[in-house]
Amino acid sequence: MIQALTGTGPLLRHAIGLDFRKLLPWLLIFAVFPLIAFSAYPSLFPSQADAVVLQSTLSANPAFSLLFGPATDLSTAIGFTTWRIQMFGMFFAALMAILTVTRHTRATEDNGQAELLDSGVVGRHARLASALVLAWLASAAVGVLVAVTLAFAGAPPSSAYALGSMLTGTGFVFAGVAAVTAQLGSVARVANTLAATVLGISYLVRGLGDTFPGADWILWFSPMGWAERIRPSAENNPWPFLLLLVASIGLALWAAWLSSQRDFGLGLIPTRPGPARGRVGMWGLTAKLNRLPLWTWGVNLLILGSVFGLVTGALSSVFASNPFVKQMIAFRVATEEQLAYAFVEVLVLLLGIIGAVVGIQLALRFYAEEEERRSEWVLSAPLSRLSHVAPTVVVSVAAPAAGMILCSLALGIASNISGSPLDVWKVVLQGIAELPAIWLAVGFAVALVGWAPQLRSLAWLLLVYWLLLTFFGQVLKVPEWLMDTSPFHVVPHVFSDGTDWGAAWWSLVIAAALVAAGLDGYRRRDLVCT
Template sequence: MTAFTGTWRLLLLGLRTDRFKLAPWILIIAFFPATVYNSYSTVFATRQEAKELEQTLSTNPAFTLLIGPAHHLDDPFGFTVWRMQVFAMFFAALMAVFAVTRHARAAEDSGQAELVDSGAVGPHARLAAAVLLAWLASAAVALIVAGTLVASGARTAEAFALGSLIGGMGVAFAGVAAVTSQIGSWSRTANTLAAGVLVVSYVLRGVSDTLADSEWMLWTNPMGWGELIRPASERNVLPFVLLLAAGLVTAVVGGLLSRQRDFGGGLVGQRPGPARWRAGIWGHTATLNRAPTLIWLATFVFLGFVFGLVTGTMRDFYERNTFVRQLLAARDTTEADLTLTFVSMLLLMLALAGGTFGIQIAARFTAEEDEGHADWLLSTGLSRQGHFAPATAVALVAPAVTMSTGGVVLAVTAASTGAQVEVGDVARQALAAVPALWLTAAVGLAFVGAFPTLRWIAWLLVVYWLVLTLFGPLLKAPDWLLNTSPFHVIPRVTAPDAEWAPVWWILAITGALVAVGFAGYRARNIRGA
């Protein structure tokens, strides 16, 4: 028996068991570029309109930080690359990370891996099958992206270049997940570490695109390599090779590390809990969510600091941009207004990211139930409402604290660099986004409390809001559709005619959803391990 005995059978098993889990990822990521490509004639009546949009976008570097530089918008494929490449790479990487972690790490958490390894299976077979599964899914995304774009009228070389960079990101981060699956003691830890690498890569790419003379930073991270392929113009091969090489090397490293840890454990061991139950159910819930809360808080502090430094460079950007200088000279706007618009976009990015935090906490509550811990707690005389209340409080408070902290760090950092921005305005703008975070958390709580088997709908709804908020305005979606996203209706706090009615509606819906969660948890059966 070799180290890889059984890999092929485990791969076939993974394809069978994951077909309904991977299919939505593959189809959504793969078909969206063609949708954007075919919408070009709807978005722009003439090529001149596209050129004017490209010039307008040059005045707001927030879009560059968010989705990359806007080039070649007068061509349908160039517009598609600008709108899709960064986010398609991001979600392809997440797809690969979740697939590898699910089979390499989560299988050990649930005990399934112990049954598999007791058979005629080599020591590297499970990890190899998990990585190959993610690579196959990434290849499927690449081929479908290229095929649908060619069918829509795009040039073949360009279409396959875009598909390659999206699929290449999946290959690279499948390897990253192979490593993090050996480091963390639980699948949640492995996913968090891999997602952290992805976020750092995203930030480095955005900072490189925004700052002058910093293209070298693109060569330091996988997302930068993907952007350097430049499918609408140069179609460079070397960055694509780097993505594939990174995926292969990290997968090998993951295999080597897997021999250095105990089954069910990680290279970083889990610290044992206290001998006695601290502070009852509230202390128990706080302990369960302490690690993810600290990770999210550190992430938002880091992002706030980086975004604040970038905001401090805006004056140099305005001086370099001829169109902005003309606007300022004509007094059509002010430097402070442009800077606050930029900061508002950065805060929107933080809010969209933080929207998943509350759902993550709600999902942790369900995990406790699936593992049988809820039965133990409720057998002590703890009421259903008493069990659900601490999770609800943490799901609402923790995202608000992280968002507010990130906004304050951004404001203070930007002000310390001399940016034309008021700390109080930025802090209030960050607080204005908190109700949207509460609504996403409430959606997760409602499904966890009343319909736990359908909690995936909460994640799907967050993805819908993200796509609608980021892509809806440029794709000229109707106002009624845009207003279904709580992130789209966040008011501009410094505007004299700021509209606060949607915020009150969001708060009312949040309260109703939390009530649904409480009522549902009280009435339904408790699931156990």
């Protein structure tokens, strides 16, 4: 066993050297964002009563516990911070761990670096081990950063460290998950997709556990649910963290065993020979290359829409029994129907953000072809730059649209089935109303690919900025003009009377201009040849 790990140290140093800059932005976000939420608390909630109001509002719209987890304690700054960052923090920590592990295991086998490294004095499991240790270190760094910055800002250390351990623990487990999927998938993309699917499912499962009264036990079926049970600032329970740690080590051992069962460069899911002849052109090629993301996103959105719909229906009874809601209805502040629509609107907004993720991913995928030097070969055929990129643009615009219609339709139908009589057409229209904002994100990605592909990660950064602004801006009392820089903030409210579509048209115009600029840029620029 020890021999199998020979060389882990040097490999780890090599990996840290390669990844330092890639991990830095993640860590910075983790260092800064909780601090902002924490230090904003006194000005946001000058009195205890303000916090109670928020708590009541939240309990009136279960979409918030579904998406962001339960607000166990908003009476303290650390409790508020926990509620603000727990879900996104866990999600991004897990994503970071997954991408890191895959990058240093499966991806290096794909691009041939692993062969070079493995030919040195390294044991059978050294590469896997170094990738895992790196991901563990990064996850630990995230937790420590969050804890230390909050403790310095005046939070009770035990609560701050509990919050940090929640993020670290999630990162640990998903590093293990990625180590396993790296053995299963035959290329990095497949490995990442598998691991991200596990992440998505565990997010959804814990959402169900948080939303339904008395459904706490469901949390045991999701690693994110375990992490939630640490309950920072309320319980500060260390045991779930140990459970996560043990699970991570277990997964790592399983991955090591799996890797000894397979051949170098191949996955456990075998690749079969295929047809000797093909009939695809540029359109067919684009469809074929994107088949995996299109299917996985399609299925994910369908499931997410249906689950959201079922939750909506099942919650109408919960609604009625909530005292705060009863009050609101009694005083005619809102009707029961309006509350249900407010709930659905938040859910559709989140689906819209996911739609933008799909679009950006598809658009940026085009550049990977260039980076891996396949575009160079394809463009030696009689093919203009425009016809080369056109299928990608069409797919990355059309796929989110189809996805939004699909998932909002599923949401509407599922809610009706489970007893909440929403207007299905209106739900779908709300889904369609997200499209200008989604296309704006896609347009920005296309423009980057066309003009400055080396800056393409700005597309992700912009989306993260919009996401944080849209979901947290209002609670953090961000000024309205700043809120308006997010197209998701100005999405038309289909459910309210006199819907204003003006902002959506503006988003659409800007999106079209960005796409046109991207196409023009790709026609003019040098191909990136490495």
